[in-house]
Amino acid sequence: MKEVEGDLIQMALEGHFDVIVHGCNCQCQMGKGIALSIKKLFPEAYEADLATEKGSREKLGSYSSANVSQLDASFTIVNAYTQFHWRGKGVKADYEAIQSVFVQIKNDFPGKRIGYPLIGAGLAGGDWDVISSIINKELKGENHTLVKFLS
Template sequence: MTVITYVRGDATAPQGKGVKLIAHVCNDLGGWGKGFVLALSRRWPEPEAAYRRWHRERAGNDFALGATQFVRVSPYIWVANMVGQRGMRRGSRGVPVRYEAIDTALASVADRAVELEASVHMPRIGCGLAGGTWSAVEPLIERRLLSRGIAVTVYDHDQ
């Protein structure tokens, strides 16, 4: 089975040859303003604009926990906006991360990666502002992506 490659660097500057799909987790409130999304927006305006439009028009589309939106940002790079957290705040109901939603979204990412013959690149999804743990997310990546032979690179950003 394929293994996750861990590197220090910026997931918005994915390494390697060929088509690359950058996967990250968004909330279900339409908010885009903290965490990894800021790095995405600094590099490309399209993922934020598409996500905000997707949320704004949600009455007529598939926007919901577990849904994934694919945005092409260059001839060889796509961004996967995965709705994998409920709300944005930690509180009495726990953390915002929703592992089931990330799992569903990763299945869509896998299908698109196969279709595009792409590698998948990501920060430690669901483990920043969403409050998740990597020990819960990593097995989802193994099951949905690695088991299908999809190359995955996880980026730990230098602070």
Template sequence: MTTSPPVPVRYLKGDATAPQAKGVKIIAHVCNDAGGWGKGFVLAVSRRWPEPEAAYRRWHRARAGNDFALGAVQFVRTEKYVWIANMIGQHGTRTGSKGPPVRYEAIGTALETLAARAVELGASVHMPRIGCGLAGGRWDVVEPLIAQTLVAAGVAVTVYYFD
């Protein structure tokens, strides 16, 4: 029996908060572990739906008694067929002595959780270039993590970019 190769990541010019696909969709993005929500892609998410920000803030406030930490993922349903994945993949919000806030290992762990949920829901995944904006990450490091987790699990992935 032969298996077909995984579908590569699809790149589209556009808005990741308006995913271009049928069926269940998960919009994934990277959050920090400091409780900050107010710059970057999260602003586009909040303009469209209030629930992901409110859920993230509750999750952070109650962090002593939950799994809020690098590598964790919170799934928030915003519409019948749309979920938001708040992935903790950034330590703090500023570049410091240990470099930019991006934490690639945490993003990889979060992507594994995301892949499992996407398979469970039969969902496609939509995202900006996660970890590469305010987190200061490099796409040539993040893209292989997406291939090793989501693409390897057979999940359709679309990455959106603005001009």
């Protein structure tokens, strides 16, 4: 896993990534964090989320996606269903769902430049050491980059 500091969305718009992945809940909210920014900037990604069944546990470990083009960049946004809900205290990240979705990402986007934030370790409260080891294992051999946001 490569690590850089910056703004994942801006880097995608500058052509650094073919695919960006962010964690979503299964409630079709996209109401906080990077998901909210994606919802506002790329309505087609939110529309892909809304096309899934709200509140379905079956979504955990899967994803919806949208191909976007803005400025001179084209890339795919992956809404990775890595947590069921967002309410309450405690860890909301689902490690099995994270593993499942990254298996699918490797299968569906081989050879692509993949960028992602600290999926599951921010608002979802997951342990980044656990999550990063899952991502490294499942994306082994792929060009993938963690983008740590500078606030």
